[in-house]
Amino acid sequence: MGEGKGWKWRDAQDKLVSASTKVIERNKFDSLMYTGAVKYCKDVLDEYNDWRNGNVYGVVCYVIDRSTGRIIKDEEDECWGFIGSQYAEEELEALVLSKALQYSQADH
Numbered sequence: 001m002g003e004g005k006g007w008k009w010r011d012a013q014d015k016l017v018s019a020s021t022k023v024i025e026r027n028k029f030d031s032l033m034y035t036g037a038v039k040y041c042k043d044v045l046d047e048y049n050d051w052r053n054g055n056v057y058g059v060v061c062y063v064i065d066r067s068t069g070r071i072i073k074d075e076e077d078e079c080w081g082f083i084g085s086q087y088a089e090e091e092l093e094a095l096v097l098s099k100a101l102q103y104s105q106a107d108h
Contacts, residue, residue, distance in 0.1 A: 058082065
């Protein structure tokens with residue numbers, strides 16, 4: 001059995017169920033697989049719709065010298081291509097926290 005050797009999806013699932021150390025009810029397994037597949041498809045469609053509707057973002061983080069008010073050029077960070085504002089906001093937060101941690105450790 002294996003890819004390219006005539007295996008079938010159902011055979012692979014049966015092997016997975018039989019290899020488990022836990023008792024798995026086939027109908028419950030099928031229901032969970034169906035639910036997972038539906039969720040996956042909805043998530044893909046939501047992401048496609050966000051992309052298609054222009055809900056795509058980038059984040060830019062500048063470090064500014066307190067005494068001069070100027071941007072420290074080699075400390076700029078940016079990343080583009082986030083689909084959905086949630087991911088962009090999470091990345092921006094992580095970026096700002098990372099820079100704050102980096103500079104707070106440099107002061108000691």
